[in-house]
Amino acid sequence: MAKKAGSRAAVEAARPAPRSPRGLRTRTALVEAARTVFERDGYLEARITDITKEAGVAAGSFYTYFDSKEEIFEAVAAAVQEDMLHPRLRERLGEDDPLVLIDAANREYLLSYKRNARLMALFEQVAQIDDEFREVRRKRGAAFVRRNAKMIRRLQDAGRADPELDPLIAAHALSGMVGRMAYSVFVLNERIPFERLVTTLNQIWANALELDRQHTSR
Amino acid sequence: MAKKAGSRAAVEAARPAPRSPRGLRTRTALVEAARTVFERDGYLEARITDITKEAGVAAGSFYTYFDSKEEIFEAVAAAVQEDMLHPRLRERLGEDDPLVLIDAANREYLLSYKRNARLMALFEQVAQIDDEFREVRRKRGAAFVRRNAKMIRRLQDAGRADPELDPLIAAHALSGMVGRMAYSVFVLNERIPFERLVTTLNQIWANALELDRQHTSR
Amino acid sequence: MAKKAGSRAAVEAARPAPRSPRGLRTRTALVEAARTVFERDGYLEARITDITKEAGVAAGSFYTYFDSKEEIFEAVAAAVQEDMLHPRLRERLGEDDPLVLIDAANREYLLSYKRNARLMALFEQVAQIDDEFREVRRKRGAAFVRRNAKMIRRLQDAGRADPELDPLIAAHALSGMVGRMAYSVFVLNERIPFERLVTTLNQIWANALELDRQHTSR
Amino acid sequence: MAKKAGSRAAVEAARPAPRSPRGLRTRTALVEAARTVFERDGYLEARITDITKEAGVAAGSFYTYFDSKEEIFEAVAAAVQEDMLHPRLRERLGEDDPLVLIDAANREYLLSYKRNARLMALFEQVAQIDDEFREVRRKRGAAFVRRNAKMIRRLQDAGRADPELDPLIAAHALSGMVGRMAYSVFVLNERIPFERLVTTLNQIWANALELDRQHTSR
DNA sequence: CATGAATGAGAGTTCATTCAT
């Protein structure tokens, strides 16, 4: 019997991980097929049966591992997380110059966005449809913003950034700016050369924080 | 017997405008009902019959005026355009100070976004689903960006803004930043006080353009 | 929500044959039910749901096996083919006398037309509505006509038939004549006794070909 | 409220002829438009509103003159009758030779069929759908057949035709043969040159009746 | 665990016909 998706009554316990190697293979095939189908058809157009067909398994097998399209989408999303994290740049680069760090962060973000553009568009789409996914995404973004806000506060305390700025809002605004530009360029195909994009965004960050000016402490 | 869809060839470009006052009343009732239903149920959940029911007309009457949900959504969107346009601020305010103009523009935009928040969320959603709507929206945004880019260029030429910035990309980035913050605050309910939001965004604009510094001409 | 028709691109050529015995049973039940419903209600009045109801399956199951009413009609038609073929009369009868062969062919054709009269009327009807079905039918008829033309040519070469006749057109005309009489008598209920009908048609064939006269070779 | 066509409860009295010149003009426009639309779209696809649109009148005006699609089709058909009648050939030609008369009859029939091919196809189609129309047509055909049968009987009595033939059945079969060939050639586009077609059909008539042989009276 | 056919609620869409203006 058909059921309207979205009437999220209770959070159902996630399916247990498959015990047998065969089960694991099937599950993996489904997730990979799902990514293919989602990227090809979009979230709404993708049908469960398309996914099982693509995976080469029977329609019913889907329900051995997932309860819904939302759930397998989460699984696909989870598999792409790592690529989009920018962790510990300072440590990795052994650098402290904020200009260098900002450039590295923006550059890495934009490149990985470009690499996964089709999927990022999907995330955007699903976030507009699925409340739960949107919330997960919002929280993930908030953590990222808090990290940036901490950096800004540190720079302000060191007299190297405009002390008038609200660090959290500024971090939010500037991070959002980069995210939206990535969307414009790599999803909507706004024609902007990559280097010019990175340079301009870097410069706006630097200018906005007034990195290169002297500031008295707050 | 219901006719096979698609058998009737040509794409009938937009229904003709109603010829009688009665027709006009019905059409208006449908658009108003559509807005109500879309805001209440979201785009995907909204059913044509909900709209006709809300408008108090027969189901079939919908097709006298519109071909699809997409089409009536466009009509709803068109009806909200004016409210979101900020034209000729300089003339209206009789002001020339960029700081004042930026404050006025951001303030007006954020306020009207707040007023139409439910609908703005819908626009975001539909843009992720309907290619045509997305394209209409992209173009509308591009025009807005070009206006801002022209302002930036003028300031650069007058030696009042950072001549290093690419005016178009900067305008794109900074406008996008405001749009995304509006979405975060008024749709995702990020808890940021309005005044602090406006002030911070203004300041980022000002800093990014380096409005308060002296510049030699490019 | 029902999907907009046509959005799913490719024309899926004919559903795959059922893989399970249960599927085969369902498909057969549908074709049999379709024949019943078509004969009872006519082609235009027959509704898909009547067919599934008659077959005792769910409405949706129809689409597991067929795409449309046209398609299941084709399946019904295919199932009646054999009954209407008169192959290899000469071999079957061990006869060579053209008068005997013509009598046998006309007699068999008229009898099987009578047996399937309801369906033959349907064929006539659908051929007037569905271009594809008409074309299939035209081709099938053309093959039959060519066989008869070959026989006429052979008789002409043997000096046993009027050498002036165009074999192909004559075959076409005389075969069509029998077909149309079958339609008049068994569908339109023209009151003509069967034996008198066969005899007269045989005689027209024989006279038309001038079978019983001597001919010099062409 | 929509009504399923075909539930012919009672023969409704034909609409009175329009009294005013304006009414006459509208009625004529509708019949002409109907012919255009029927020929263009076929009977089933033609919608009442297409006809009124083509005629340049309001949808409702249709019902001032006709009750249904069937009815206006009858009106269109009536307007084409004369062209398809072959009356009084003998008198017109001042001829008595049956070969000449047969040639003239076949030739005239085939030419006028060709002239009105689109419409003849329509008649064929509607006859398969509308019982009443089919009956009207059958009767008209029967009268024609009786005329031919009378001619055959006269020839038999004069010892100029095969006395063994059943005149009515033979007339029916031979007339039907010509009609079906006309359909094959001018509707189904069977590629047969016109002269060869006429000649062959004439010859089959002549041979079938054994016109050129001596017969003893029955 | 895998299979794949069966299910069926429910949305979209058409268009002949009516009737107030």
Add this chain to the structure above:
DNA sequence: GATGAATGAACTCTCATTCAT
């Protein structure tokens, strides 16, 4: 008479989900 908007019954088709094998 003419107009043209409104009506609404009726039909098709989809696809997530189940479950017997």
